[in-house]
Amino acid sequence: MAVRLFAKSLTSRAPRTARLFSTTVGQGEFPGGQTVPYVNKIHVLDPKDNEIIPAYRVMDQQGKIVPGASLPEGIDEELTVEMYKHMIRLNSMDNVFYDAQRQGRISFYMTAFGEEGTLFGSAAAIKPRDMVFAQYREAGVLMWRGFTLDQFANQLFSNEGDLGKGRQMPVHYGSRELNYQTVSSPLATQLPQAAGAAYGFKLAKEDRIAICYFGEGAASEGDFHAALNIAATRECPVLYFARNNGYAISTPVKDQFRGDGIASRGAGYGIPVIRVDGNDIFAVYEVTKKAREMILSEGRPVLIETMSYRQGHHSTSDDSTRYREVSEIKHWKDTNCPMNRLKLFMMDKGWWTEERDIALKDIERTNVLTALTKAEARGIPELHTMFEDVYAEKTPNLIEQEQEMLQHIAKYPEHYEGGH
CATH class of the missing domain: 3.40.50.970 (Thiamin diphosphate (ThDP)-binding fold, Pyr/PP domains)
Structure with missing residues (x-):
């Protein structure tokens, strides 16, 4: 109950606060259907007072x-x-x-x-x-x-x-x-x-x-x-x-x-x-x-x-x-x-x-x-998985990148144990 009542009170805070300002002297309607009350004295809402x-x-x-x-x-x-x-x-x-x-x-x-x-x-x-x-x-x-x-x-x-x-x-x-x-x-x-x-x-x-x-x-x-x-x-x-x-x-x-x-x-x-x-x-x-x-x-x-x-x-x-x-x-x-x-x-x-x-x-x-x-x-994922999942089918640029990677590994096999 405490949760429900507190959450509900927040939705009605604006009208309650408006009544604390001073005498209401009418209200105005603004674009978007918002209705705002007018008051006859300046009132500063300071969060320190909340x-x-x-x-x-x-x-x-x-x-x-x-x-x-x-x-x-x-x-x-x-x-x-x-x-x-x-x-x-x-x-x-x-x-x-x-x-x-x-x-x-x-x-x-x-x-x-x-x-x-x-x-x-x-x-x-x-x-x-x-x-x-x-x-x-x-x-x-x-x-x-x-x-x-x-x-x-x-x-x-x-x-x-x-x-x-x-x-x-x-x-x-x-x-x-x-x-x-x-x-x-x-x-x-x-x-x-x-x-x-x-x-x-x-x-x-x-x-x-x-x-x-x-x-x-x-x-x-x-x-x-x-x-x-x-x-x-x-x-x-x-x-x-x-x-x-x-x-x-x-x-x-x-x-x-x-x-x-x-x-x-x-x-x-x-x-x-x-x-x-x-x-x-x-x-x-x-x-x-x-x-x-x-x-x-x-x-x-x-x-x-x-x-x-x-x-x-x-x-x-x-x-x-x-x-x-x-x-x-x-x-x-x-x-x-x-x-x-x-x-x-x-x-x-x-x-x-x-x-x-x-x-x-x-x-x-x-x-x-x-x-x-x-x-x-466990081992690491296979290299080909780098080029999967993002698209249903590999795009030309992904195919090109994959080929470049494979060529690089073939050229320097000593740096890539087991082809990984």
């Missing part, structure tokens, strides 16, 4: 349901345990492959430490047919949909089993089968793409939405504004899911914007918004489910802002201790870790034990190491 948009929460830091809240509909022991198991699997994968990069076995990696609640809470609330447009920290969403450890490892090693055939840098996953668009490096490009795909779903009258993940740093890109405006004006069935984890690489939020986060921007585009405690997996699940219902029933986009914290470095190319204190990272890990919060809840309910926890972590680490070993031993 109330801070609240964050929805179900479970506190100690794993207790907060007063007045209850478990969201659909959450039971089976689903809760399954979400936690996936959090452990992702955490194990992040630890192993982060170390593998440090050992020089893969070239790049990004972890999701501290943001597991946003990933699995939202992934469990959407439908498999919904199209995912990810940024680069949403491996957990793909994992929830069934992407295997072997598939993750194959992509990271760019081997012959990689669905992308070795064309992408590590962590740029994609799966046509699982409705997960391939990640691309340029920041925020997925935002307008999601609006376009959603508009296509609308025209085709398909019962599904697009969900687009991005960080608060990406919201500083021009594509963010273009995408939200397109989605709002064309009434596209798209859910924009902002992960506000505190930092855009090394830039803290205080240096990124002066407004009330990302949620405050929704009103300017006429988009309902919901802010949620991103470290509370139950709250994320409930608001994502609610947002999806609103999108399909009301025929309009929704913006969610999850308030979380990035416990790890931005990537293996980053050392976050250069711009934030180790004590800050430790504080968030100790007091606001979404995995610990869910574990405490399950143990309090009798759904989990410390013994099961230790055993699961051992199993998942072993499974990840096995996937890594197998992927590392």
Whole structure:
């Protein structure tokens, strides 16, 4: 109920605010059907005077349901345990492959430490047919949909089993089968793409939405504004899911914007918004489910802002201790870790034990190491795959390029072991 009422209040904010100005002296109609009230005194709307948009929460830091809240509909022991198991699997994968990069076995990696609640809470609330447009920290969403450890490892090693055939840098996953668009490096490009795909779903009258993940740093890109405006004006069935984890690489939020986060921007585009405690997996699940219902029933986009914290470095190319204190990272890990919060809840309910926890972590680490070993031993994609997939039939220039490559390899065979 709190989610519904808050989202609804945003749509009626303008008339309520207008009544606070001064005496109304009529109203005027302007192009586009917009009706604007006139007042007899100047009134400056200062964002400093606005109330801070609240964050929805179900479970506190100690794993207790907060007063007045209850478990969201659909959450039971089976689903809760399954979400936690996936959090452990992702955490194990992040630890192993982060170390593998440090050992020089893969070239790049990004972890999701501290943001597991946003990933699995939202992934469990959407439908498999919904199209995912990810940024680069949403491996957990793909994992929830069934992407295997072997598939993750194959992509990271760019081997012959990689669905992308070795064309992408590590962590740029994609799966046509699982409705997960391939990640691309340029920041925020997925935002307008999601609006376009959603508009296509609308025209085709398909019962599904697009969900687009991005960080608060990406919201500083021009594509963010273009995408939200397109989605709002064309009434596209798209859910924009902002992960506000505190930092855009090394830039803290205080240096990124002066407004009330990302949620405050929704009103300017006429988009309902919901802010949620991103470290509370139950709250994320409930608001994502609610947002999806609103999108399909009301025929309009929704913006969610999850308030979380990035416990790890931005990537293996980053050392976050250069711009934030180790004590800050430790504080968030100790007091606001979404995995610990869910574990405490399950143990309090009798759904989990410390013994099961230790055993699961051992199993998942072993499974990840096995996937890594197998992927590392596989060969790289065949050279001819470089010229496939983009066109149904090879174009003349591609044929020419392929021939030039083969001639080059034939001329310098000592540099290309096994013809690769």
